[in-house]
Amino acid sequence: MNLAVSAPDRLVVRTVHIPDPGDLIARLPHPAALAWIRHGEGIVGWGEAARLEPPGGPDRFAVAARWLREVFGTASIDDPLRLPGTGPVAFGGFGFDPKSPDSVLIVPRWILGRRDGHAWLTTVGTDGDPLALLHPPHPTTRLTWSDGALTAPGWERAVAAAVDRIRDGRLGKVVLARDLHAHADEPIDARVLLRRLAAAYPGCYTFSCAGLVGATPELLIRRTGGTLDSLVLAGTTARGTGPADDAARAARLFASAKDRQEHAYAAEMVRDALAPLCAELTVPDEPELLTLANVMHLASAVHGRLDTDRSVLDVLAALHPTPAVCGTPTDTALQLIRELEGMDRGRYAGPVGWVDSRGDGEWGIALRCAQIEGTRARLFAGCGIVADSAPAAELAEAQSKFRVMQYALEG
Numbered sequence: 585m586n587l588a589v590s591a592p593d594r595l596v597v598r599t600v601h602i603p604d605p606g607d608l609i610a611r612l613p614h615p616a617a618l619a620w621i622r623h624g625e626g627i628v629g630w631g632e633a634a635r636l637e638p639p640g641g642p643d644r645f646a647v648a649a650r651w652l653r654e655v656f657g658t659a660s661i662d663d664p665l666r667l668p669g670t671g672p673v674a675f676g677g678f679g680f681d682p683k684s685p686d687s688v689l690i691v692p693r694w695i696l697g698r699r700d701g702h703a704w705l706t707t708v709g710t711d712g713d714p715l716a717l718l719h720p721p722h723p724t725t726r727l728t729w730s731d732g733a734l735t736a737p738g739w740e741r742a743v744a745a746a747v748d749r750i751r752d753g754r755l756g757k758v759v760l761a762r763d764l765h766a767h768a769d770e771p772i773d774a775r776v777l778l779r780r781l782a783a784a785y786p787g788c789y790t791f792s793c794a795g796l797v798g799a800t801p802e803l804l805i806r807r808t809g810g811t812l813d814s815l816v817l818a819g820t821t822a823r824g825t826g827p828a829d830d831a832a833r834a835a836r837l838f839a840s841a842k843d844r845q846e847h848a849y850a851a852e853m854v855r856d857a858l859a860p861l862c863a864e865l866t867v868p869d870e871p872e873l874l875t876l877a878n879v880m881h882l883a884s885a886v887h888g889r890l891d892t893d894r895s896v897l898d899v900l901a902a903l904h905p906t907p908a909v910c911g912t913p914t915d916t917a918l919q920l921i922r923e924l925e926g927m928d929r930g931r932y933a934g935p936v937g938w939v940d941s942r943g944d945g946e947w948g949i950a951l952r953c954a955q956i957e958g959t960r961a962r963l964f965a966g967c968g969i970v971a972d973s974a975p976a977a978e979l980a981e982a983q984s985k986f987r988v989m990q991y992a993l994e995g
């Protein structure tokens with residue numbers, strides 16, 4: 585196990601009730617921001633009290649859960665609120681591919697939160713000034729764009745190859761992604777991107793963790809006490825030119841056998857993965873429509889009640905990767921992704937979110953995001969491919985999904 589920043593022997597944690605802090609993103613004093621916000625509520629963090637970079641492997645969720653049990657279990661915690669997200673919290677992101685070494689968990693020094701009429705500040709450690717790192721946000725000026733691993737025609741050929749494999753009967757669905765590179769004149773400030781994303785996509789989960797910044801519509805799992813919630817997304821159409829065009833496109837999406845099949849694979853797998861962990865589970869028979877600023881998705885809201893006390897990380901281990909980002913069957917789809925994408929996804933399409941010391945937490949799938957490193961951003965977008973997929977249509981869908989982060993970077 586590699587502890588890039590070693591945890592102190594014992595964390596000393598104090599949560600206090602505070603007056604409404606207003607815009608959480610505006611309070612972040614440093615570009616190395618940790619954030620999880622939807623409709624203005626959620627948590628932001630900064631500074632680092634402890635950090636874990638679990639090595640790649642299918643057991644990375646279990647390794648992370650063990651480490652957190654140790655770090656939080658030995659902590660001295662003064663938390664009169666005892667709400668989801670109060671007390672110590674770890675923000676995290678896990679590599680998409682089990683082989684990926686990119687997973688990370690960070691326990692910040694300071695956490696500011698707001699939820700259901702409560703606001704709080706959590707301090708981890710007894711020294712230091714939360715505003716010592718004060719560093720005003722700085723918008724990026726000029727950007728240059730270039731292809732990632734595959735050009736657009738190269739990616740269309742990969743989609744065509746995937747369709748051939750599916751028609752050969754080797755698998756039912758695979759999700760293929762591509763990356764785009766942006767290069768700025770000056771370092772990219774995550775807070776500027778977060779502000780634009782939270783304003784343009786308020787219903788999505790705007791997140792930032794170790795340079796991965798985005799606004800995902802897909803809730804992989806939320807654990808609140810014994811309750812689980814998940815929002816399965818698969819099947820997409822671009823937004824129309826106005827309400828009538830939107831309605832026509834939505835009707836075509838619901839009538840599309842291709843999109844319904846893409847969605848069914850994802851919803852069925854989530855049901856099968858959660859059923860053994862739940863005393864009760866509800867999965868709708870029919871998807872509903874989720875409308876975002878750039879696209880519309882088929883969506884299924886899944887609810888469950890855990891059969892026994894399990895951390896949200898245990899539930900993640902059972903769910904990831906769903907066919908919304910990998911395919912069916914999982915192993916065959918993962919092999920095809922490795923063969924055809926020509927890139928390492930890093931933490932794109934992996935779980936991103938937070939967990940507290942009670943095991944509550946919210947984890948999305950890291951979609952509509954970019955990995956920021958200094959002056960560079962690497963954007964990702966993927967599409968579910970089934971037997972009837974057409975490469976040109978999938979390329980257009982990926983372009984619609986890239987628009988989220990293109991807007992975050994360019995304004």
Ligand SMILES: C=C(O[C@H]1C=CC=C(C(=O)O)[C@@H]1O)C(=O)O
Binds near residue numbers: 817968
């Ligand atoms: C893989 C992505 O989207 C997934 C989530 C929703 C809809 C999808 C689709 O219709 O293809 C994808 O499964 C992405 O945005 O990079």
